[in-house]
Amino acid sequence: MTPIVAIRDLSKVYERGGTSVAALDHVSLDIAQGEFLSLMGPSGSGKSTLLHIIAGIDRPTGGTCRVGKVTVTELTESELADWRNQNVGFVFQSFNLLPVLSAYENVELPLLLMNLSGTKRRQLVNTALELVGLSDRAHHLPKQMSGGQEQRVAIARAIVTDPSLIVADEPTGNLDSHSADEVLQILQTLSSKEIGKTVIMVTHDPRAAGYGSRTVHLEKGRLKEE
């Protein structure tokens, strides 16, 4: 089966004070559609860098990254922005909801870039909020919600555009175990056969990684698959 994410010989070198630091060192990796991949590794191992390159918010210094039929590493900034909007859903450790917007409005944000009617946007936002079980909290501000609820809103925002790829950077890092389980279950559901999203999650937590269908380890920028 053709992988949805194909990474070949990917490198990322940072220049810091005249010293070169290799965050990724010739990494190659395939990720299948519908896979829930857990990326693990110690701090500084390059897992977040790898996730950022796959998601098109960072650029490698060498190698290629193809997602679907698009070689992400060859896109311009403007093309990347459009591509991210339509193909990638982001879930961050610190939720990153806009505090002045309600849950509904936060979820609606990526849709404002699409040429959709208000009715269509409303329908998509309500579906996404329903999927994460927060329909009743649609008009609450982030500060009026718990951490777990905020992260579920972030997931709703990530899936509202129906992207093929969902990237999650330590999504349970700021949550208690109960909320973390709820979030991980949602991510697991998204990667189920019925929904078929590809989920790539960076985590330190082996228990969280256990929700994934596959775990890969990174150490000093190199891949160490289990």
Place this chain on the structure above:
Amino acid sequence: MTTAGFIIKNALRNKRRLFLSVLSAAASLFLLVTLMVVLRELTKPPADGDSSLRVCVRNKVSLAATLPQRQRAEIEKVPGVVVCSPFVWFGGKFKEDEQMIFGTIACDPEKLPGLLQEIKYDPEEYAAFLKDRTTCLVGADALASEKFKQLGLKVGSKFTVMSGIYPCSLELKIIGTYRGTIDDRNIFFHHKYLDEALGDWGLTGMWWIRVDSAQSMGAVNTAIEAAFANSANEVRAESERAFQMSFVSMWGGIKDLIGGISILVIFTLFLVTASTMSMAIRERFRELGILKALGYQRRELFAFILAESFGLSALGAIIGAGGAWALYTFADMKKASSGFFVSFQVTPEMLGLAALIACVLGVLSSLAPAIAVSRMSVVQALKTLD
């Protein structure tokens, strides 16, 4: 949610800062409009429709130099001249006062209505004014002033004015009032009375003339100047407007000062807006990074910031410049300025200029943060602490 709604919600996130910033911008623009009005009032004296038909004839050497009264007959012969009256700025003041703030003008009362066709008066009072050379006609604003009230002066009262220019003082009786002119604060009295007080003076300060049409003014001026060319008392004839404008040069220093203050006000406005936008954007750097990750393009983030800054400045302009317009339109600025300013008009050009300055500064002050945001990488923004 609409894009405009999103921008407004962002702008309103720190209401106190927004309020203070808008207030600062409004105060700056209010001050700017005020300075523009002051500058205009100082450099462009108010004029009525008839002023384009009036000519001032003065000694060519200096405004302080006098003219012989015999010139009047020559001037009245010039084609196009309808009315001619002597005109002396008496510079009158009350006994111990430093300076009277009202003009005391010696003229020919017979000719005054012909010169100032907009003047309104009681015919009986005016008839009495014509009969008694020791009387004066006082502008309604002067009579209603605090000074006149303080001295208990009303129609029928007598008072003494000392000249700051001529070696005499005159006792005048207020015979009536006038109104309807561009400046109803003057006191008109008989030139003959001044002539007598100065011992058959035979001179005057200048001639005040009304011509039959605006078209003939140029020819009349030329003819009058030519009539006295190479005489001992050469004259300069110019329109009333041009005469008033000759005083403007005396305000040169003040013009520069006001211009300098205006530039400082604009610069302050720029600093206020730039500081507000820089703080607002720095606080939101991470959020803007999130928007970028969600697919927002550089140009969209750039537009968000520009729109917010522009909105802040525009709101300041509406409140500041609009407030200045409302205040100066509906408040009695003549009274508020103790009669210093006869009019205090905010013109559409001033409002437009204030709005333009505000908007341009709004855009300029947001350029640096907008460029920084458009250049930032998502990863860099995500690393920013909240």
